[in-house]
Amino acid sequence: MxxxxxxxxxxxxxxxxxxxxxxxxxxxxxxxxxxxxxxxxxxxxxxxxxxxxxxxxxxEPASPAAHLLNGRLAYSRLLFGRHARPDDRVVAEAGYRAAVAGGDEMRRAWAEYHWAVLLDNIDQDPAAAIPRYETALETAVKAGDGFFESYIIRHLAPHREPAETVAMLRRSLHLRAALGARPQAVAAQALLADHLAEDDPERAELLEASRAGARELRIGWLVSED
Structure with a gap:
């Protein structure tokens, strides 16, 4: 409790x-x-x-939680170019691998997802990333975990055909909004806007809302794009 x-x-x-x-x-x-x-x-x-x-x-250094969070820290240093270290790529994958090996079902699925993001965003290797996204998505859907699903489909969406991409990004936004996950919803608004036509009225509304939310929450990688 x-x-x-x-x-x-x-x-x-x-x-x-x-x-x-x-x-x-x-x-x-x-x-x-x-x-x-x-x-x-x-x-x-x-x-x-x-x-x-x-x-x-x-x-506890050997715990799945520590492995997963150490991996996330190393990945984010690589992504943002802040506090980056020469071994961050190795540390990130090692953390995810250990969390997959030692965690419970949901922890393993989250580690698979983060591992896929590393392969996708840092290595630019979608062929290796997509199967891990799909493994994580199967667990999220089976568990009825809409928050987790929203993360996975956000990253899977750009690898689909344009119409499916937009549908998946819209679902990610709706899942996050329904759960009251405000930073994630703001990020979802911004990404969906990026995949809509320049003259689409929804795009302008999404950008206006996401920029306001990003400023209030101080979301660094969205405020810097404003």
């Missing part, structure tokens, strides 16, 4: 109120939740890397 502090922190986390979520967690809170929030804040805001790394370092 969740404690009140944990429940409140998870609600704030979903809203993109990362600082507030971390602030309400007491000293005895689940360190894995604290680390996940800190890593997520770093990814969206591109700030607080040191705090995220410290939070992950507080986990």
């Amino acid at each position: 969740l404690t009140d502090d944990t429940y409140i922190a998870r609600c704030l986390f979903l809203l993109g109120e990362w600082d507030a979520a971390l602030a309400v967690l007491g000293p005895h809170a689940d360190p894995a939740l604290r680390a996940e929030i800190a890593v997520d804040r770093w990814f969206f805001r591109i700030e607080g890397h040191g705090e995220a790394e410290k939070a992950v370092a507080a986990l």
Whole structure:
């Protein structure tokens, strides 16, 4: 059963109120939740890397959670070109591989997804990425996890035909909006807008809404494109 502090922190986390979520967690809170929030804040805001790394370092090093979050940190350093290290590519894949080998079903699926993103965005190897996306998607759909599904189909969509791409991106947005996942919904608005025609009225509305949301939440990689 969740404690009140944990429940409140998870609600704030979903809203993109990362600082507030971390602030309400007491000293005895689940360190894995604290680390996940800190890593997520770093990814969206591109700030607080040191705090995220410290939070992950507080986990049991051999745990699937530590492996997955270390992989995510290394991947994001590569993606953003911030705090990058020579071994980040190796560290990212090793973390995902270990999480796949040692985690429960959902952790394995999340690791497969993140591994696919690494292959897709860093290696530019969609042929290797797509089967991992599809493996993760099968688990997400079976579990009825719309939040997880929204992540996977967002990345699978660009590898489909244009009409299917737009349909998948729209579904990703709707899933996130229904769950109240605000940072993810803002990101989904921006990506869907990028795949609509320049003269499509929906595109202008999506861009207006996503820019406002990105500024308020300080989503670094969206604000920089504004």
